[in-house]
Amino acid sequence: MTKPDLLIHAAFKLFYEHGIHAVGINRILQETGVAKKTLYHHFASKDALLEAVLMYRDQIFMDWLTSRMMAAGEGKMAVLALFDALDDWFHDRVEVLLPFKGCFFMKANGEFSDHMVNSLCQRHKHNITAFIQANLVGHSAHLSSAELAQSISVLKEGAISQAYVAGDLDAAKRAKAMAVALLSEK
Amino acid sequence: MTKPDLLIHAAFKLFYEHGIHAVGINRILQETGVAKKTLYHHFASKDALLEAVLMYRDQIFMDWLTSRMMAAGEGKMAVLALFDALDDWFHDRVEVLLPFKGCFFMKANGEFSDHMVNSLCQRHKHNITAFIQANLVGHSAHLSSAELAQSISVLKEGAISQAYVAGDLDAAKRAKAMAVALLSEK
DNA sequence: ACATAAGTAAACCGATCTGTCTACCATTAT
DNA sequence: ATAATGGTAGACAGATCGGTTTACTTATGT
Numbered sequence: 001m002t003k004p005d006l007l008i009h010a011a012f013k014l015f016y017e018h019g020i021h022a023v024g025i026n027r028i029l030q031e032t033g034v035a036k037k038t039l040y041h042h043f044a045s046k047d048a049l050l051e052a053v054l055m056y057r058d059q060i061f062m063d064w065l066t067s068r069m070m071a072a073g074e075g076k077m078a079v080l081a082l083f084d085a086l087d088d089w090f091h092d093r094v095e096v097l098l099p100f101k102g103c104f105f106m107k108a109n110g111e112f113s114d115h116m117v118n119s120l121c122q123r124h125k126h127n128i129t130a131f132i133q134a135n136l137v138g139h140s141a142h143l144s145s146a147e148l149a150q151s152i153s154v155l156k157e158g159a160i161s162q163a164y165v166a167g168d169l170d171a172a173k174r175a176k177a178m179a180v181a182l183l184s185e186k
Numbered sequence: 187m188t189k190p191d192l193l194i195h196a197a198f199k200l201f202y203e204h205g206i207h208a209v210g211i212n213r214i215l216q217e218t219g220v221a222k223k224t225l226y227h228h229f230a231s232k233d234a235l236l237e238a239v240l241m242y243r244d245q246i247f248m249d250w251l252t253s254r255m256m257a258a259g260e261g262k263m264a265v266l267a268l269f270d271a272l273d274d275w276f277h278d279r280v281e282v283l284l285p286f287k288g289c290f291f292m293k294a295n296g297e298f299s300d301h302m303v304n305s306l307c308q309r310h311k312h313n314i315t316a317f318i319q320a321n322l323v324g325h326s327a328h329l330s331s332a333e334l335a336q337s338i339s340v341l342k343e344g345a346i347s348q349a350y351v352a353g354d355l356d357a358a359k360r361a362k363a364m365a366v367a368l369l370s371e372k
Numbered sequence: 373a374c375a376t377a378a379g380t381a382a383a384c385c386g387a388t389c390t391g392t393c394t395a396c397c398a399t400t401a402t
Numbered sequence: 403a404t405a406a407t408g409g410t411a412g413a414c415a416g417a418t419c420g421g422t423t424t425a426c427t428t429a430t431g432t
Contacts, residue, residue, distance in 0.1 A: 018299055019207060019296060021205060022297065022298075036392090037411085037412095038410075040390095041407095045391080046391090102296060106292070106351055110205060111205040112204075113203055113287075121351055122351060122353065147360070150348070151364060154344035155364070156344070157343070157348050158339075158345070159344070161344065161346075164295075166308060166315070167308065171336070171340055174333070178337060181371070189378080210418070211420060212419080223378095223379075223381085224379060226421065227378075228378095231421080232421090
């Protein structure tokens with residue numbers, strides 16, 4: 001693994017577990033054995049490293065989620081598969097996402113205001129909602145695919161928060177039941 | 187206003203907007219004009235101040251939410267009123283909660299691990315779920331009040347997250363529609 | 373009147389923060 | 403062969419962190 005990738009991996013793991021402001025550059029260096037000069041050779045600042053970490057996590061997460069959804073079929077089936085995927089995530093059955101500690105983007109977003117982090121997190125959430133919506137075009141005569149996708153997103157966000165903060169690891173199952181009801185209305 | 191209350195108010199406002207680790211003790215002092223000696227006379231440490239801030243916000247929020255719910259009646263009506271209250275919060279129509287910037291407990295929780303903050307946040311969420319549950323005893327023959335309350339909590343958490351991170355200020359309306367569907371099943 | 377408590381201002385402490393710098397080593401491509 | 407690149411080790415800088423201390427100034431209650 002190249003040095004930049006090594007740094008991004010270690011930084012993500014530490015940021016995800018302890019928070020971004022709580023983890024200093026020196027700790028990332030100590031954990032990886034990389035020299036400080038090398039870090040600042042590849043990244044202009046801690047913020048630049050953080051940006052790379054956010055893009056890395058975005059790619060890992062989106063690749064995992066979309067492949068899980070597409071493997072289940074199209075339309076409604078794909079959307080419901082989203083909640084099965086979340087359930088696996090909450091129960092630490094998805095190695096590539098690392099042990100579940102909530103949504104990294106939600107946590108990162110909360111540590112900043114009027115910052116690049118906020119727009120990156122918003123974009124990440126928007127991309128997911130857009131992918132959900134793509135699976136819901138023409139599903140309902142009464143509700144637009146955009147409105148349905150927003151509602152599904154509320155269920156998804158709620159499941160993640162509830163699983164993390166309240167420790168309700170079965171939140172995805174509950175969210176799925178409500179999604180079934182929502183997508184059964186005609 | 188007493189000095190401790192002044193500090194708690196200012197600390198909450200700054201923590202809520204910028205994050206806890208991002209706000210130093212000196213900034214809180216500068217904002218309030220209080221001397222450092224005075225702060226450490228009333229609070230043993232930044233952690234102690236933070237604990238007071240969390241308890242303060244918990245009380246403000248719970249008082250507001252329960253009064254809004256109880257004013258709407260009992261049972262299902264109270265639960266649905268929760269989402270009307272959230273809608274007001276998201277649109278900054280609730281002065282006592284300050285301009286909406288997400289759930290303080292969700293954000294605080296994300297900045298720590300294995301810390302007093304985590305248990306306080308979990309307790310806060312649990313108290314809300316318990317209050318919801320109290321309004322749902324005997325509501326359904328198929329689902330327990332505990333299960334219903336957990337599902338309502340998923341909707342509530344999802345609405346807050348979606349409104350904050352994605353900027354979807356109408357998330358509470360969507361969540362309410364799903365709550366109506368959930369509580370109409372017999 | 374006087375002791376006690378609560379307050380201010382500001383210097384100070386050690387630790388840690390992000391980021392820079394010097395000096396040296398290993399690889400590799402021209 | 404040699405110049406350029408990527409790397410290590412670690413000292414260093416300046417700022418800021420949480421927290422303590424000294425010295426002085428109000429209030430307040432008995």
